[in-house]
Amino acid sequence: MSSHLTVLGWHNVESTWCFPVTGSGAAGLEGQLRRLRKFANVVPLEEALDSLREGRPLPPRAVALCWDDGYVDNLRLAVPILEKLGLPGTFFLVPGLLSRESRAWWEVAGWAFERSSKERIEWRGMRLFTRGQAGRICYGRAADTLRTMAAEEREEALADLVDRLAAEGEPGDAGLFLDWNDAKELVSRGFSVGSHTMRHATLAQESPKAQFEDLRQSRETLEGELGVPIRVVAYPFGQSDAVSEATRDAAERAGYAHGLTTEFGWNTRATPIAHGRRIMLEPHIGFAQTVVGRVAGRIQARRE
Numbered sequence: 032m033s034s035h036l037t038v039l040g041w042h043n044v045e046s047t048w049c050f051p052v053t054g055s056g057a058a059g060l061e062g063q064l065r066r067l068r069k070f071a072n073v074v075p076l077e078e079a080l081d082s083l084r085e086g087r088p089l090p091p092r093a094v095a096l097c098w099d100d101g102y103v104d105n106l107r108l109a110v111p112i113l114e115k116l117g118l119p120g121t122f123f124l125v126p127g128l129l130s131r132e133s134r135a136w137w138e139v140a141g142w143a144f145e146r147s148s149k150e151r152i153e154w155r156g157m158r159l160f161t162r163g164q165a166g167r168i169c170y171g172r173a174a175d176t177l178r179t180m181a182a183e184e185r186e187e188a189l190a191d192l193v194d195r196l197a198a199e200g201e202p203g204d205a206g207l208f209l210d211w212n213d214a215k216e217l218v219s220r221g222f223s224v225g226s227h228t229m230r231h232a233t234l235a236q237e238s239p240k241a242q243f244e245d246l247r248q249s250r251e252t253l254e255g256e257l258g259v260p261i262r263v264v265a266y267p268f269g270q271s272d273a274v275s276e277a278t279r280d281a282a283e284r285a286g287y288a289h290g291l292t293t294e295f296g297w298n299t300r301a302t303p304i305a306h307g308r309r310i311m312l313e314p315h316i317g318f319a320q321t322v323v324g325r326v327a328g329r330i331q332a333r334r335e
């Protein structure tokens with residue numbers, strides 16, 4: 032028996048504009064899950080978080096699986112693999128994306144870079160290249176800038192960015208995401224659902240009141256539409272500029288039993304319930320490579 036829980040998180044299975052995947056994402060994910068099933072005990076996320084909080088023992092090498100954002104391939108590709116292997120999973124959904132009232136700005140920006148008719152542009156005092164490796168790095172810089180804006184400012188800045196990149200056509204980003212019927216299917220097939228905010232907010236950049244309203248509304252909307260209790264929130268972006276003391280406080284007041292960040296690491300009884308840790312993975316990058324990369328990144332960050 033153990034008192035450690037490792038939460039593994041993914042986003043899309045196959046390539047999107049924002050998150051390119053090398054090779055077959057579905058094959059990569061299936062390989063990861065098969066290996067995991069051999070050396071770990073895969074447990075349902077919510078129950079395991081409850082056990083940890085209440086001091087009940089977990090099986091040794093307890094691991095829980097979750098997916099953020101509600102990409103449509105979570106249902107089409109990840110769910111059949113989970114079913115085949117008999118593994119539980121949790122999906123963190125965004126009501127605004129499910130209803131098509133919001134857009135995934137990171138995918139729109141990714142598309143505009145990928146399809147840009149310009150080799151480079153100027154945007155908010157930055158020179159941004161669009162092609163090859165430099166293009167990916169510049170996309171990252173633009174995305175970091177957009178991520179740390181409040182919602183209203185971001186909308187204007189994104190429109191300006193897309194305008195300057197002058198891509199041909201339409202991104203079709205809505206088709207990348209689940210809709211409400213798909214979300215209901217996740218539930219009816221026995222998977223669990225959590226909140227990922229109403230519109231994928233960078234919570235800590237919003238006022239404490241706005242954070243509370245968003246978290247309350249996203250929980251109530253998901254509960255109303257899906258008819259299941261929503262007890263866990265995964266904070267979008269989940270890093271230090273997206274999760275503050277006000278965010279953790281808002282999550283607890285808005286009725287969540289647990290909050291998860293993307294802070295690297297595992298969870299013990301000592302982990303704050305509104306600030307759980309996760310290891311975020313991609314289907315084409317192995318566990319060892321991810322962990323070594325993150326640990327090396329930490330060492331480097333400490334040196335700087």
Ligand SMILES: [Zn+2]
Nearest residue numbers: 099100267268
């Ligand atoms: Zn997200």
